[in-house]
Amino acid sequence: MAASERIVERRRVFQQYKEDVRERGKPFYPFAMLHDTIMSLVVVLVITGLAIVWKYTTPGDHQTVEPGWLGRLYDEPADPGTINFVPRPDWYFYFLFYLLRIFKWPPTVVIGTVGLPTVLLILLLALPFIDLRSERRLSRRPVAIVAAILVVISMGVLTYKGATAKEALGTELLALVPSWAQQQGFENNEQALAGARLFAVAGCLNCHTYLGAGGTNLGAPDLSAEGAKNKGIKFQVDHLACPACVNPGSPMPSFSGLGKERLQQLAAFLEASKGPK
């Protein structure tokens, strides 16, 4: 059908729609409004119910940070000096969170963080101009059906994967320090040993991997052989204090809160990590 014919046709259909509704429709009030009202009440009840379950399944006197069925009422107060868990966004950003494990930084991380979400947003905005047919019956819109199923499945899988992403606990990692020292051969380097203990508890392994330990959140690189690159202590300290200054575009947070001395120890540890023998 030519474009001009299609425009004439869809105008005709909309005129018909208006006529159909005006002459044979039903008034919004009270018929449709009744159902809107019932649905709205259900929404308010569900929200209230969630709030009640959140509070009343939380053990203790609510001064604690013990989780109930729906998670903690609040976590420990923010402390810019320490991370001892995986920084985790709210559930509706899990898909994005997980995309960052697929795209390893730095060259491709931008695809996961900005590229895909931007493309998705543009596709969504442009949808009415991509799909110009006036056909609305599902049986005649196979492409739309397949696209919808693919989007739902991929968002579902990414959200699930993000929700179950592996977390590394500082206390368990601390036990690995002697084995690291032995494998890397820095048992007698006090600075590096102190740095290794810091590395285990400061949350580095939530994103980085080291000799098989740790997660790969945000697609951060493996650090087992970081020292083999011989970047030097000064580079390592500068990078830890401000990753994005040294490595533009890095999503790694600043660790300047640890203080100069600790950064020196961490740097010594990284430089001593020449890769397992």
Next chain:
Amino acid sequence: MTTTRRPPTRNEQLQQTILYPVDWLEERSGLVGGIRYFLFRKVPGDINWFQTLGSATLTAFIVQALTGSILAMYYKPDPNSAYPSIQHITNDVFAGWLVRGMHRWGASVFIILMFLHMGRVFLFGAYKYPRELNWIIGVLLLAMGLGEGFTGYLLPWDQTAYWATVVGINLNGTAPFLGPFIAQFLQGGTYINADTLPRFYAIHMLLIPGAIFALIGLHLYLVIRLGVTSPPWSKEAAGTGTMIPSQNGGRRGLTRPSTRRRSP
């Protein structure tokens, strides 16, 4: 034909007195007619329960606006007192835990409902001519809603909130060209600092909600102007000319006509 003017009866006088404020308002604003048009406008007889998702989303947003306003009366957007103020709201303020819980979980419900509503519109093909603009406004509302989720997540100022936001801002910073500027704007500096929290608070409770209110207004205006679509599988869909005239004042579709024989 001539009619003799008779004095108004007592009943008519009473009616006029009661209706006076309504007439006064209508004469000066046309609001009464507008509301009457909104309530008694015709909708297709075959609309169904899936089409209540939009108003359900609106309800969730209203819950967020109301609970958020109450929380704002007690919350202190300052790094030193934010966390204690959240504890105060949760443990001391009367029903504070309920208001905060409703805001916390209402956010998730709001986001889920936005996605469901969008899915409904997609499956019904309701984004097609002449409703393209309303689809675009809806997508913008979805983006704004996610922005509310992102900025609101920091406000409790606990470990989860703080570090998720640090990483979130760094992710924004990876965007080409604009990224570093966006990150700097969000943080109010090169790093997260004492200005970041009030900045997120202002964005969360003034900037984005203002935009959402305006966009919802436009969204509803277009819904009323263009009307709602019939389900695509309906045999009597509006626009096909096969619609069956409504009986009993339109008791069809959502409210099915009674099959029982009416008493004469």
